[in-house]
Amino acid sequence: MQLNEQYRTLSQSYLFSTIAREVDAFRAANPQADLIRMGIGDVTLPLPAVVVDAFAAAVREQGEAAHFHGYGPEQGYDFLREAIRAHYAGFGVDLPADDIFVSDGAKSDIGNILDLFAPGGNTVLIPDPVYPVYCDTNHMAGNRVVFLDANRENGFLPLPDEGQDADLIYLCSPNNPTGAVYSRDQLALWVAYARKRGAILLFDAAYEAFLQDDTLPHSIFEIPGARECAIEFCSFSKTAGFTGTRCGYTVVPHELERDGLRLREMWLRRQTTKFNGVSYPVQRAAAAVFSPEGMAACRENIAVYHGNATVICDALRSCGVWHVGGENSPYVWMKCPGEGSSWDFFRLLLSRAAVVGTPGSGFGKNGEGYFRLTAFGDPEATRRAMARMVDLIGKI
Numbered sequence: 001m002q003l004n005e006q007y008r009t010l011s012q013s014y015l016f017s018t019i020a021r022e023v024d025a026f027r028a029a030n031p032q033a034d035l036i037r038m039g040i041g042d043v044t045l046p047l048p049a050v051v052v053d054a055f056a057a058a059v060r061e062q063g064e065a066a067h068f069h070g071y072g073p074e075q076g077y078d079f080l081r082e083a084i085r086a087h088y089a090g091f092g093v094d095l096p097a098d099d100i101f102v103s104d105g106a107k108s109d110i111g112n113i114l115d116l117f118a119p120g121g122n123t124v125l126i127p128d129p130v131y132p133v134y135c136d137t138n139h140m141a142g143n144r145v146v147f148l149d150a151n152r153e154n155g156f157l158p159l160p161d162e163g164q165d166a167d168l169i170y171l172c173s174p175n176n177p178t179g180a181v182y183s184r185d186q187l188a189l190w191v192a193y194a195r196k197r198g199a200i201l202l203f204d205a206a207y208e209a210f211l212q213d214d215t216l217p218h219s220i221f222e223i224p225g226a227r228e229c230a231i232e233f234c235s236f237s238k239t240a241g242f243t244g245t246r247c248g249y250t251v252v253p254h255e256l257e258r259d260g261l262r263l264r265e266m267w268l269r270r271q272t273t274k275f276n277g278v279s280y281p282v283q284r285a286a287a288a289v290f291s292p293e294g295m296a297a298c299r300e301n302i303a304v305y306h307g308n309a310t311v312i313c314d315a316l317r318s319c320g321v322w323h324v325g326g327e328n329s330p331y332v333w334m335k336c337p338g339e340g341s342s343w344d345f346f347r348l349l350l351s352r353a354a355v356v357g358t359p360g361s362g363f364g365k366n367g368e369g370y371f372r373l374t375a376f377g378d379p380e381a382t383r384r385a386m387a388r389m390v391d392l393i394g395k396i
């Protein structure tokens with residue numbers, strides 16, 4: 001038997017376990033402290049009532065002989081794919097519902113998409129800092145990973161380097177961890193670069209619902225020419241609070257073809273072989289997200305998170321701390337004050353202000369000296385946390 005030796009090359013992700021250990025130690029030593037967590041990437045508001053009602057009604061159908069649903073279509077029920085198609089039409093992207101594949105979340109699809117590419121055979125561009133799933137899945141597949149430097153100079157939005165070869169390119173906008181968002185013109189440069197090289201863009205739009213600026217693109221398919229060079233991943237997790245309910249979707253345009261193979265047909269073959277679809281009640285719940293009441297409720301929840309992001313950004317501005325993100329994203333990426341490392345600031349903030357954030361170095365080497373704050377918390381707690389942080393920064 002031969003194991004996948006690539007697993008030996010994976011770096012252990014100590015980030016969240018180290019944070020948890022240090023927070024536990026702080027709690028044990030300071031049981032009375034009002035600890036505020038601004039490090040989590042999980043939502044905190046519950047599912048909208050209209051979504052719960054659709055979910056519950058579909059569960060009841062499963063208990064009635066006349067309405068029972070067994071195996072569904074692997075690529076998703078038509079009612080949900082049609083609702084997703086209409087959502088795209090809302091920002092001017094006309095997709096056939098057949099190009100949309102429903103799944104149990106973006107993370108699975110981001111990992112599974114590598115089944116379409118020869119293991120070890122590709123050069124993959126991945127931004128640094130980054131959502132760690134892109135790196136780890138490519139290391140598991142034995143691909144050659146080349147990091148794209150995202151830094152303060154380029155606003156944490158790396159652009160193509162004409163001298164760099166690439167087969168696959170990961171882009172995430174609005175970005176996790178930085179909250180930075182590509183403009184239409186910047187994405188057009190990536191589309192042109194990918195088309196010139198025959199490369200494929202893997203575009204992660206998990207945070208598109210957080211865009212407030214109408215000039216910013218929600219989808220890579222808003223860029224002319226993207227259908228011949230891009231696959232897009234999206235999720236109900238942050239849009240509608242589905243982190244624990246699980247539903248997402250991937251768009252593989254039928255125009256996307258390499259060496260006589262259509263990637264949409266390959267993905268359909270892959271999904272029908274290895275996946276049996278998302279449960280009927282979850283798909284009914286997801287479809288309810290796109291109803292007028294569902295959209296209004298999701299917008300209300302996102303407005304709460306945006307309110308938190310504004311509190312965070314205003315506080316950082318008031319003490320002159322450089323930051324990006326927040327306006328069109330639930331993440332704010334700040335420069336650590338003083339000369340210390342990301343972990344030094346993590347420990348200072350925890351010990352002196354009882355506030356937990358995420359050290360930027362956990363997302364890649366370019367994250368060193370930066371820190372991620374999330375806007376998914378309680379508004380009152382966010383205000384208290386930022387008041388303490390401003391006070392602390394004033395003393396550094």
Ligand code: PLP
Pocket residue numbers: 041104105106107108131172175176204206234235236237243247248
């Ligand atoms: N993509 C990005 C950039 C994320 O931050 C996350 C989750 O945090 C995901 C994808 C995963 O989404 P899902 O919950 O749909 O698996």
